[in-house]
Amino acid sequence: MTLETKKSVFVELGKFLSQFSENGSEKKSGVLHNEIFFEDFEKLIHLSQSHNGWYTPEQVYFAVQSWAEALTEENITKWISQYTFSDNDSEKTVALILAGNIPLVGFHDFLCVLITGNKALVKTSSNDQHLLPFLAKYIIAINAAFADKITFVEGKLENFDAVIATGSNNTSRYFEYYFRDKPSIIRKNRNSAAILTGKETHEELEALGEDIFRYFGLGCRNVSKLFVPKDYSFDNFFHAVFKYQDVIHYEKYANNYDYNKAVFLMSNFKLTDNGFLTLKEDASYASPISSVFYEYYENLEELQKRLSDDSEQIQCIVSANLTSNSIAFGETQKPQLWDYADNVDTITFLLTTK
Structure with a gap:
């Protein structure tokens, strides 16, 4: 699958997500597979609070809209143009241990793994078990080749080449020990x-x-x-x-x-x-x-x-530009694709890990 093909899939996902809003979701013409996914996703947004009490419709809509704004052709092109991709790179299976503190918090890692041509072996948080699998089904509906690249697991993670794990300071020590023989990104409390x-x-x-x-x-x-x-x-x-x-x-x-x-x-x-x-x-x-x-x-x-x-x-x-890396007031929950958690470049990690 070429980089352009993968990019086009996530652009289509962005178009799909752009339809959902707290002020009133609107089914748009030309969005792929709306007849299958639109109503079910709207229902899932409103059911999310029953799965996790903090996931009110307002908060889930905000997360969905934030990703819709990020997943445009312009943004994805700007993001991936910073890197040198090779279609000849050997495919890796990357284990993702995701957090669940806010809706779709692990989507960026998931996106990074797939856009680099690797396989995602995903262990979702018990607090967020439904949103990402739904989006994965939509991605596979757009391009069936992704079916072999996305696996969700509930039990023990096995047969992977690298790992990206997010947890508390306590669980990070466990992750660092357990995955000590694997290339890894281990995220702690910040x-x-x-x-x-x-x-x-x-x-x-x-x-x-x-x-x-x-x-x-x-x-x-x-x-x-x-x-x-x-x-x-x-x-x-x-x-x-x-x-x-x-x-x-x-x-x-x-x-x-x-x-x-x-x-x-x-x-x-x-x-x-x-x-x-x-x-x-x-x-x-x-x-x-x-x-x-x-x-x-x-x-x-x-x-x-x-x-x-x-x-x-x-x-x-x-701050108001008081530090070289400061973010404007009101913008912390609208990160760009190139804003990496903990300032660790996930794409570079995935492209250079053997």
């Missing part, structure tokens, strides 16, 4: 942070709320830590994120808010609270659901060095 100066506009702070609350804060690209200057007032921040107040009406989030707030208060921690989000001064990057940690800084250069030293704990840095 969190994202934002740097504020006090000069942010209302619109920027409102967009920061998207970085905090999208997927209820469960993603590694969600902002869980704020760095603010001395004497920073959170009034403008709280005013801007008030638009996300409805998050407290979702029971699972509300339960986490009540529990974590109670734990903090019983420990006599000082909190700033607006009724659906708590702010706690803390040096850690990983805050619990419904809470964001913050830390004061005095010198931006020293902070930049701190963030560089802590790079292995950080997925994204959000």
